[in-house]
Amino acid sequence: MSKKQHLHTFLQHAGQADFDERTGAAPVALPSMRTSTVRFKSLDYLDQATKDRNSGGRSVIYGRAGMDTHRALEDVFCELEAGERAFLVPSGMAAITLGIMSFVSQGDHILAADCSYGPVRTLDRNVLQRMGIQTTYCAPNVEAFKAALQPNTKVLYVESPGSLLMQMLDMPALADFAKAHDLLLITDNTWGSGLIYQPLSLGADVSVVAGTKYVGGHSDLMLGAVIAKDKKTAEQIDACNYALGFSVSADDAWLALRGVRTMPLRMRETAANALQVCEALSQWAEVKTIYHPAWKGDKYHALWQRDATGSNGMLAFSLNVDAARARRFVDALTLFGIGFSWGGFESLVQLVDPNSIASHSYWANDEAVLIRLHIGLENAEDLIADLNQALAASA
DSSP, X not given: OOOOOOXXXXXXXXXXXXXXXTTOOOOSBOOOOOOXXXXXXXXXXXXHHHHHHHTTOOOOSSGGGOOHHHHHHHHXXXXXXXXXXXXXXXXXXXXXXXXXXXXXOTTOEEEEETXXXXXXXXXXXXXXXXXXXXXXXXXXXXXXXXXXXXXXXXXXXXXXXXXXXXXXXXXXXXHHHHHHTTOEEEEEOTTTTTTSOOTTTTTOSEEEEETTTTTTOSSOOOOEEXXXXXXXXXXXXXXXXXXXXXXXXXXXXXXXXXXXXXXXXXXXXXXXXXXXHHHHHTTOTTEEEEEOTTSTTSTTHHHHHHHOSOOOSEEEEEESSOHHHHHHHHHHOSSSEEOSOOSSSSOEEEEOOHHHHTTOXXXXXXXXXXXXXXXXXXXXXXXXXXXXXXXXXXX
């Protein structure tokens, strides 16, 4: 039996075009296959595709489900996440929505980690509550979830590492808790994107990923994916996905296929740069805490060492300065763009709104100011110099 190829090797060969039978030639990359209508050679072929689709297969009978370009990207997400089936949606938030709504009904209850991406609470407030679905937010550990468990709890929703503070969770322990209480464990894995962290392999049932971030890698597309661990889970997501009518542009799928080929190199480089920045920040008297699981001083560094196979450019740090100086610091940066996204080639900074972090149990909730950075592919020494000059200028 031949040895299975390394994931990095798979990514370089996924989504390649087939050779033309007549000419024996082929482009390297699969073209962007755009269509709204799918034609069939005969009714027999249509019947065959419909039968496969109704039995859970991926045959296409209408363009909304996508063609070969989409299938290639779905295969990439399955390989990255070690999952059974992937579903493409227009954004990371759409992936969260599909992941949750596939498994809850009126009267159900959700347990959610309080470190989850902020717009999850918007989905809760504007949609789930209106549908009669309750959500309780807890510190992301078994003890807190167990205390908040209700007879109608159906889903455990988490994010690891947590949004804003990069809090690594004990995914195997959470998976054991979920299974013991017949809960479906859904996790946001945008940070790891399957390449450096595989929550399905650690016991989760569903992984949601914003392909907008590291998969795309160039800040030029919006994309999400929901990956199911097994066939039964996939069937339930498939039914909800069809009903909600999500569709992804073939061009965006093509851009994601292009971007994911360089994801190993980009993640490795941004991770190395981020550690250098952490080292520099640790020398600042104004820095109280650095939040980056690969950093040796992070509270959850041991969990990162146990469960992850790499890191990336995401980090945050708290500054013992007033709000006015923090604003001057951010505005003085020249190599860091002010923006909310991350995962692209460029470095970004976010002055975190105190209201968005107050509900995170991991946050000290003191007078410190939280700054989030995405460290990009610039030279690390230049980034550190920019941070140093901004701190001096802000004083």
